[in-house]
Amino acid sequence: NAGVMQNPRHLVRRRGQEARLRCSPMKGHSHVYWYRQLPEEGLKFMVYLQKENIIDESGMPKERFSAEFPKEGPSILRIQQVVRGDSAAYFCASSPKWQNTGELFFGEGSRLTVL
Amino acid sequence: SQQGEEDPQALSIQEGENATMNCSYKTSINNLQWYRQNSGRGLVHLILIRSNEREKHSGRLRVTLDTSKKSSSLLITASRAADTASYFCATEAIRGAQKLVFGQGTRLTINP
Numbered sequence: 001n002a003g004v005m006q007n008p009r010h011l012v013r014r015r016g017q018e019a020r021l022r023c024s025p026m027k028g029h030s031h032v033y034w035y036r037q038l039p040e041e042g043l044k045f046m047v048y049l050q051k052e053n054i055i056d057e058s059g060m061p062k063e064r065f066s067a068e069f070p071k072e073g074p075s076i077l078r079i080q081q082v083v084r085g086d087s088a089a090y091f092c093a094s095s096p097k098w099q100n101t102g103e104l105f106f107g108e109g110s111r112l113t114v115l
Numbered sequence: 116s117q118q119g120e121e122d123p124q125a126l127s128i129q130e131g132e133n134a135t136m137n138c139s140y141k142t143s144i145n146n147l148q149w150y151r152q153n154s155g156r157g158l159v160h161l162i163l164i165r166s167n168e169r170e171k172h173s174g175r176l177r178v179t180l181d182t183s184k185k186s187s188s189l190l191i192t193a194s195r196a197a198d199t200a201s202y203f204c205a206t207e208a209i210r211g212a213q214k215l216v217f218g219q220g221t222r223l224t225i226n227p
Contacts, residue, residue, distance in 0.1 A: 004157075033214060042203055043158070043217040056214060091157060103148060103160035104215060 002027065005074075006092050006107035014115050019079040019086070021110040025094030032075045033093045033104060034067060043091060049075060082114045120218050121204060127224040134191040136221040138204030139184075145207045147180055148215065149189050152201045161189075161202075166209075194225045 005024040013019050025032050030051055035043040045059040049069035060067065064082075069075040079086055089111045093104035122137045138147070146165045150158040164171045164180045164187065171178045177190040191198055201222050205215040 035217070040222075042219040045214050045216060048214050093158075103163060104158075106150075106157035106159070108157045 004029075004092055004094050004105050004107035006090075006110050008110055009108060010111050010113070012113045012115060013082050015083055016081050019082050019112055021077040021079075021090050021092075021112070022074040023077070023092030023094075023107060024074040025092075026096075026105050029094035029096050029105070031095045032069050033095075034075075034077050035091045035093065037089045037091060037109075039088075046077070046090075079112070082112070084114045087112055087114045121202070121221045123221060124219065125222045125224070127226060128194060130194060130196055130225050130227050132194055134194050134198070134223055134225075136189045136202050136223070138187045138189070138218055140187075140204075140206045140218075141185065142206075143209045144182075145209055147178075147187050148205045148207075149176075149178060149187075150203045150205060150217075152203065152220070154200070158203065191223075194223075196225050196227050199223060199225045 004026055007022050011019055032049045034046040036046055037043045047060050047067045048056040051069055052071050064080045066078045089109045091106055091109045093106045095104050120139050126134060128134055144166055146163055148163045149161045151161055152158045162173050162176055162178050164178050166182055169180060175192045180187045187204060201220045203217050203220045205217045207215055
């Protein structure tokens with residue numbers, strides 16, 4: 001039973017380019033969360049999605065960042081016109097449902113470096 | 116602002132000793148969870164304690180929760196070199212957002 005799959009694991013972009021990060025949740029999981037982690041820091045919540053719905057995007061920067069979780073296929077975190085400050089590790093996590101919650105299952109992360 | 120704050124930020128002990136990490140939070144919660152992160156890897160869930168529980172054990176892990184003080188502690192007994200990692204607490208607030216909010220983490224180093 002595969003875990004949460006994220007790709008790419010490492011991504012290098014020049015300033016102004018676009019970054020697309022993909023996340024396939026665990027089988028049977030319909031809830032996806034994206035978090036960002038700067039070096040030596042904790043995880044900052046970005047967005048919570050269910051299939052075809054954005055439930056909570058309170059942690060997403062207002063500009064350049066977008067996320068989707070289509071009916072078919074992986075969840076995508078898209079960063080347009082990247083800047084150096086976007087360099088970070090981006091983690092995706094999934095859960096089967098929200099029921100006074102349980103654990104989140106994390107992927108290995110996508111590490112974005114902006115030159 | 117961040118919900119959970121861990122203390123200490125870094126901890127270095129000898130193998131075999133016990134390691135204690137603390138977490139404080141600000142709002143009322145449904146539950147509190149602890150996660151481990153090895154360098155360069157994703158987070159792995161360790162243990163969940165609900166707001167109506169005061170203590171929970173899992174193997175060499177012991178977690179306490181004091182909702183009156185809005186604090187939790189994670190104790191790792193008989194530490195091993197493989198326990199070297201960063202440890203994060205995460206909370207789910209009672210009201211509103213259906214998400215986990217993570218603290219800054221404690222970097223634990225176990226010296227052989």
